[in-house]
Amino acid sequence: MTMKPRFDPVLLLALPAAIYMVIVFAVPVIVLVARGFMGADGFTLSNYVSFLSEPFNWTVIFNTLRVAFWTTLVCLVLGYPTAVALARSKGGVQVAMLIAIILPLSVGVVVKTFAWQIVLRRDGIVAAILVATGVWDEPKLLLFTEHGLVLGAANVFLPFMILPIYSVLKLADPNLQDAAATLGAPPVFRFFNVALPLAMPGIVGGVSIVFSLATSMYVIPSLLIGDRFQTLATLTGRAFLLMRNEALGATTATILLFLAVAIVACSALLSRGKGDSR
Numbered sequence: 323m324t325m326k327p328r329f330d331p332v333l334l335l336a337l338p339a340a341i342y343m344v345i346v347f348a349v350p351v352i353v354l355v356a357r358g359f360m361g362a363d364g365f366t367l368s369n370y371v372s373f374l375s376e377p378f379n380w381t382v383i384f385n386t387l388r389v390a391f392w393t394t395l396v397c398l399v400l401g402y403p404t405a406v407a408l409a410r411s412k413g414g415v416q417v418a419m420l421i422a423i424i425l426p427l428s429v430g431v432v433v434k435t436f437a438w439q440i441v442l443r444r445d446g447i448v449a450a451i452l453v454a455t456g457v458w459d460e461p462k463l464l465l466f467t468e469h470g471l472v473l474g475a476a477n478v479f480l481p482f483m484i485l486p487i488y489s490v491l492k493l494a495d496p497n498l499q500d501a502a503a504t505l506g507a508p509p510v511f512r513f514f515n516v517a518l519p520l521a522m523p524g525i526v527g528g529v530s531i532v533f534s535l536a537t538s539m540y541v542i543p544s545l546l547i548g549d550r551f552q553t554l555a556t557l558t559g560r561a562f563l564l565m566r567n568e569a570l571g572a573t574t575a576t577i578l579l580f581l582a583v584a585i586v587a588c589s590a591l592l593s594r595g596k597g598d599s600r
Contacts, residue, residue: 355579358572369573379557383577386553389471389543390536394483396476397532398525401483405524406517408484409491423481431478435545438474439465442546448473471547478542479535483528490524530589534582554578 358369373379408419426434441447442464449461464470498520502512518525540555549556554574561571 351579354572355576357568358576360569369569370577373570373573373577382552382554382557385551386537386555386578386581389468389475389553390533392472393475393479393536394529394533396472397480397483398529400476401480401528402487402521402525405484405487405491405521408488409494410496423484427481431541432545434478435474435542438470438477438546442470442474466547466550468547468551471543471551474546475536475539475542478539479532482531482535486527486531487521487524490527491521494520526589526592530585534585537581537585538578554581 359365359367361368404419404423408416408423411419443449444461444463446464448464449458452458453461464473499512499516502516507515537553538555539553540559543551543553543556544559549560552560554577558571558574558578561567561574565571
């Protein structure tokens, strides 16, 4: 005889948060998505057909995905070794590193972006470093360029890559790589077959978070590159705030939401696949 599972009353503790999220997040999103499918005669796909039929709008979509990809890649290249060092550090060194990573999150995005406007100027520190290292012959302006946008966005989103990878590596057995080395595995083999698989759940989580944030960022591209470079987020803002075109704004917002959901879904599938393979 099988016992029916009983309802756990502890689950009721999540009810206030669930109600809050439904009221302030789910309902507005549903209304916004529905607005994109509404026309003068009711339900219609004309808003999406007209949007996707314009070559400029496809350029906007590719701009969004390209900047998000490069931002995520920079965060991953910088964030993975930082997370490894953080997981292996001990005591006060680890605390200091955590403070250095978490403290910038308390500074607003607007403040950090304005700071990057100073850094990316022709006489800024980035141009000075590139000239000093011989990469450039003379100082150049990185502000209002796509490279400057990627650098500024990566600076803002880097902690969201480091922390998920660190949380996974912190729970991994540090002796596994030493065991592989004693069995004769070379460093490259240990990295791709031991270290990287162990960190993969954190990498997938960090990539999904950073990529989602980078696709939907509005303030950073508005301040670092201006209106001449449009993304889905900035186009949505222009549609609502300047053009007063709710149909266009709802359409671009829905496409942006679709991209975010697709990223999360793919990340979940990757995480499940890695878990099954182990």
